[in-house]
Amino acid sequence: PNSVKIAPSLLSADFSRLGADIEMVEKGGAEVIHYDVMDGHFVPNLTIGPLVLKDIRKCTKLPIDVHLMIENPDQYIPDFAKAGADWISVHVETCPHLHRTIQLIKELGKKAGVVLNPHTPLSSIDEILPEVDFVLIMSVNPGFGGQKLIPSCIDKIAKLKATLKERNLEHIFIEIDGGVKLDNLKSVIDAGTEVVVSGSGIFNTEDPISTIQQMKQV
Numbered sequence: 001p002n003s004v005k006i007a008p009s010l011l012s013a014d015f016s017r018l019g020a021d022i023e024m025v026e027k028g029g030a031e032v033i034h035y036d037v038m039d040g041h042f043v044p045n046l047t048i049g050p051l052v053l054k055d056i057r058k059c060t061k062l063p064i065d066v067h068l069m070i071e072n073p074d075q076y077i078p079d080f081a082k083a084g085a086d087w088i089s090v091h092v093e094t095c096p097h098l099h100r101t102i103q104l105i106k107e108l109g110k111k112a113g114v115v116l117n118p119h120t121p122l123s124s125i126d127e128i129l130p131e132v133d134f135v136l137i138m139s140v141n142p143g144f145g146g147q148k149l150i151p152s153c154i155d156k157i158a159k160l161k162a163t164l165k166e167r168n169l170e171h172i173f174i175e176i177d178g179g180v181k182l183d184n185l186k187s188v189i190d191a192g193t194e195v196v197v198s199g200s201g202i203f204n205t206e207d208p209i210s211t212i213q214q215m216k217q218v
């Protein structure tokens with residue numbers, strides 16, 4: 001299988017010391033930084049936007065994976081691109097003109113991803129699939145860190161992996177987000193996940209550096 005990348009989610013970091021926390025996860029061997037954007041409308045929580053992204057961009061060379069949990073993402077995508085995002089993903093549930101939104105991300109030179117909530121069927125991305133660089137499968141209902149992984153999402157990933165193979169789209173990678181920890185990481189990887197987001201599973205452990213190192217052994 002292709003190598004799996006660990007993407008710590010800054011949602012569970014200490015927002016008063018983001019630079020130090022990024023340095024810490026880099027020390028553990030993290031390959032991607034996951035950056036959650038919430039608007040209090042699409043999801044019932046608020047986080048950070050392009051201004052904070054612009055500053056943390058100076059702290060790391062790792063790709064920054066911007067997960068937009070916001071309504072009308074088209075309005076903000078250029079700002080996130082300019083602030084230094086490398087990957088930008090949008091929820092299929094927020095994009096009535098998903099094809100246009102994906103093209104916008106690609107025109108800005110960024111990797112474009114589509115995200116599915118736990119209840120959203122894979123069939124909803126049948127048509128857009130050839131256009132995206134990656135698919136992010138939510139394994140919790142988005143909005144908060146520290147929730148439990150919904151087990152049916154693992155089958156969903158296996159099904160998506162099979163579809164990508166069938167349709168000769170194996171260059172598209174699968175990312176998972178929500179409730180992933182050391183103890184369920186193997187099942188997630190076995191299903192075909194290539195990018196693993198983990199927030200509380202890393203930052204809320206005693207020694208986040210060693211947790212990431214252990215994750216990389218799985």
Ligand code: DX5
Pocket residue numbers: 009010011012034036067140141142143144145146147177178179180197198199200201
């Ligand atoms: C949830 C966010 C996740 C969150 C995951 O809405 O999209 O990225 O940080 O946190 P954990 O890994 O704690 O479930």
Ligand code: ZN
Pocket residue numbers: 009034035036067177197
């Ligand atoms: Zn996320």
